[in-house]
Amino acid sequence: MKFKRSERIVYMTSYLLRHPNQLVPLTFFVQKFEQAKSSISEDIQIIKETFQQEEIGIVTTTAGASGGVTFVPKMYRREAKELIDYLCDMLQEKERLLPGGYLFMSDLVGNPRLLGQVGELIATMYMDEEIDAIVTIATKGISLANAVANIMNVPVVVIRKDNKVTEGSTVSINYVSGSSRKIETMVLSKRTLPEESNVLIVDDFMRAGGSITGVMNLMSEFKAKVIGVSVLVESKEVKHRLIEDYTSLVKLSDVDEYNQSFTVEQGNCLERFK
Amino acid sequence: MKFKRSERIVYMTSYLLRHPNQLVPLTFFVQKFEQAKSSISEDIQIIKETFQQEEIGIVTTTAGASGGVTFVPKMYRREAKELIDYLCDMLQEKERLLPGGYLFMSDLVGNPRLLGQVGELIATMYMDEEIDAIVTIATKGISLANAVANIMNVPVVVIRKDNKVTEGSTVSINYVSGSSRKIETMVLSKRTLPEESNVLIVDDFMRAGGSITGVMNLMSEFKAKVIGVSVLVESKEVKHRLIEDYTSLVKLSDVDEYNQSFTVEQGNCLERFK
The missing domain is CATH 1.10.10.10 (Winged helix-like DNA-binding domain superfamily/Winged helix DNA-binding domain)
Incomplete structure (x- = not known):
């Protein structure tokens, strides 16, 4: 035929x-x-x-x-700009502000079409790098990590903050949460990430960067090379950021819980789109 | 032009x-x-x-x-059969057996290409139904739920077993874990699921079905209608299954932890592919 x-x-x-x-x-x-x-x-x-x-x-x-x-x-600059403007408008809704200066984002993270576009944007920023895996932290980062991994055709590796039996032997580290100053634990199954992988760390929200510093420490236990860090939203309400080199789609600032007000503006990632 | x-x-x-x-x-x-x-x-x-x-x-x-x-x-029968055979072969590897009769599946759940095919298979089984959302339980079910939702073009709703502040007001229920008989809690943010939605429940692993019964109870709090339940792997090592109507891709049985042996065979989902 x-x-x-x-x-x-x-x-x-x-x-x-x-x-x-x-x-x-x-x-x-x-x-x-x-x-x-x-x-x-x-x-x-x-x-x-x-x-x-x-x-x-x-x-x-x-x-x-x-x-x-x-x-x-590949996402082109015009489309990236449109997407970020759309996200800013969406996240600017007053009712999204939650106690502690967080933003309600479950609808965004639960929208596969929108998340697919975000995944394409993040994948485009790192398209010239050799990346073996997308690493994220349970639970909020998982959907975003999948969206990026779908495009890049690499596996997703999920770090957990509890230690469940269903993963086999694990490596764990303690870290200090950047904003609450509490000591927390994160755990990764040995089998899920081969040593000396090149990884891209992806998460939904970054404040001081304590969790991501924890991820980086855990990655060094796996002899992995962190090629980049990309977050959907960064909060600017931080004096000392623990992570300097990262990309963000959206920046949150001027959070005033009493008056339920805050500002959402575009993050630094458009600098990567010429 | x-x-x-x-x-x-x-x-x-x-x-x-x-x-x-x-x-x-x-x-x-x-x-x-x-x-x-x-x-x-x-x-x-x-x-x-x-x-x-x-x-x-x-x-x-x-x-x-x-x-x-x-x-x-749409996934056609031939391709569905091939996929299930592939999954059975993959999961049959001896080293996958973990304490408690679980199987190591992080590599499968972390493989976006393979998960995309599983998502298409599950979406095909329910393609004639009106479905408003895919509901799953953190953390293992999230990637699978996203894969199904990508195809169906509906949102993903994630039920959590902890109660984090970042979700706004929540509804929670207690349930008895089918295998361990412990009382556990599951929580869903009110804002994430509109009342009277038609939902498809998706998860990676089902034993007695305690968690899924919990999800169904939580769904009734949201006045949701459960259109179906679909799991990647069901364990047959159960006397009384709490859930009767579900689809599974793969069935696990004859688990012998002492001898590190078990059987993996195709689940009931091929019955839906004529």
Whole structure:
């Protein structure tokens, strides 16, 4: 059975979108469609140009016997700006302020479509880095970490603050929570992260950065290299931040619990979008 | 600027794949491409037929002024069978058995590509139901719930076993853990689930079903209707199961901790794939 070009293009576009950041050998499509390599290359060229023009992402092709095609999703500056503006508007709602200067964000973190866009934004900032795993802290960071990992095609590693039996042998560290100054514990199963991995740390909310400092200490126990730290919201209400090098989508400041007021503005991540 | 048919097809295929279970008005594409409605309809027909033939999913079109096109991802029986066989092989590894008859599954739950397929399988089983939200229990169920919600285009609602301040006012219930017979608490923020929602409960592992019974009781506090319960792994080592109506991908039995042996076989979910 012969496929028309338009049918091949539907299939190949779907396949690439469903397998981001994965090298697909050209021979896979050549065999599937029983077509000459040159025709398949032309199909890919059409997909590549449309993806670029319509800002869907980047299609790279590599030549040679082990050659193939890789789709790298990319968020462009205009879309990143729109997304951050949308998040700022959404989070600015007065009723979101919770005791302790936190923001209610469960609806945002529970919205898969919106979180998918946030994941694409974060993945774009680190697209040129070699990353082996996304590391996060239970429970709020998990959905966000999954959204980033979906795009990057790498595993998610979840650090827990309790020690459940279902993970096998674990490594744990104690850390001082940056804002409450309490001593807490975090635990990671040995089996979940190979030694000497390159990791990106992702979380929903950062205040002084105590938890993330804890994660970094735990990572050094696994001989991991922390390539970056990215948070959805950072709170500016902090005198000494423990972490200096991070990206944030949104910045929270001027929290006044008595008057139920606060300010939400864009974080530093747009600097990464030229 | 005019688009060629092949370029339109690349764009429309991408758009539909990135917006599953969402009605896209035909006029959106008509305006984008400055093309007659009839040409756009022809493009969609090509996408529809290829998606069906290649078992990517279903494209439905509705006529009229508010008409449009919806992409519904669907997993077909052959692929569901392959996935379940793969999961059985993977989980059969001897080293996975943990104290208490649990299985190490963090690598599976942390693999976004694999979890995406599991999400598509579960979403397919409930594709004909009206579902407003996916409900799960922290922490292990979160990634799976996100994978299902991504496909279904509905929010994820996370029930917690601790009570953190960052969620606003909450409803909590006590329940008896089916296997350990301990009394535990589960908590859900009032704001995260509107009353009278139709929910699908998703979790990674079910033994006697105590947690899921707890979730069902909590759901009745929210006047929610439980449309279904779906778990990745069910353990058969249970005399009285508290939940009768559920789907599972994989079944664990014959757990012998002393000899480090157990059996993994396919769960009941293939019955839903004709």
